[in-house]
Amino acid sequence: MSGAVARRVAVIVALVGALLFYFVVLGSRGITMIQDGRATSIGLGIGLLILPFLGLWIVVATLRAGLAHQHLAKRIFDEGRELDVYDLPRRPSGRIEREAADTLFAQVKAEWEADPDNWRSSYRLARAYDYAGDRGRARDTMRRAVRLEQLEVRKQ
Missing domain, CATH: 1.10.287 (Helix Hairpins)
Structure with a gap:
């Protein structure tokens, strides 16, 4: 640790x-x-x-x-699917600039729309919501990702 x-x-x-x-x-x-x-x-x-x-x-x-969120974060990281936000422009506070976050969100939302029942795309969408500043939708989408991941594990 x-x-x-x-x-x-x-x-x-x-x-x-x-x-x-x-x-x-x-x-x-x-x-x-x-x-x-x-x-x-x-x-x-x-x-x-x-x-x-x-x-x-x-x-x-x-x-x-x-x-549960940490579990998903570790799985996403291990799979190499975490959102790459390191090169995005940031405000002095450290938050991603709004325009860059909105562009990232649009890309991730398109990915999610192509596969809405995949916990990975829901997880990435939740992170994109968070970067865009929509914490309520980020929490709701993360809960969805957790449920979908649990269903996937049960099926295995």
Whole structure:
């Protein structure tokens, strides 16, 4: 594991640990409020007990999605099909210039339209959406790529 990857993993582990600590504290406060016995305290305590479970679900769903995306990224990289964006002009912020991102998107979308049920073309389209700044469609398309890849694996 490279140093940059190790640092990212360490940050993720630290943040998840902090969230778990927060969920435990929040849950214990909820139990304390319920034990108070007054109707208002019981209602608020139940609400406080729900929040850690909701938070835990969000953390697990986010980590699962991130791992699935990393899995696809590794497969695409191993197959030599990752989008080549290194030569594209960039803004001072490091983001790809809009016109270049739109040109890349048009090329990748044409590839996707030719084979929309291939997880590789959906993955590449999701990346192109992201480079073009459309994060919502990028997430939706990446979810589609994950589902298609899982179907492909099951068929094998």
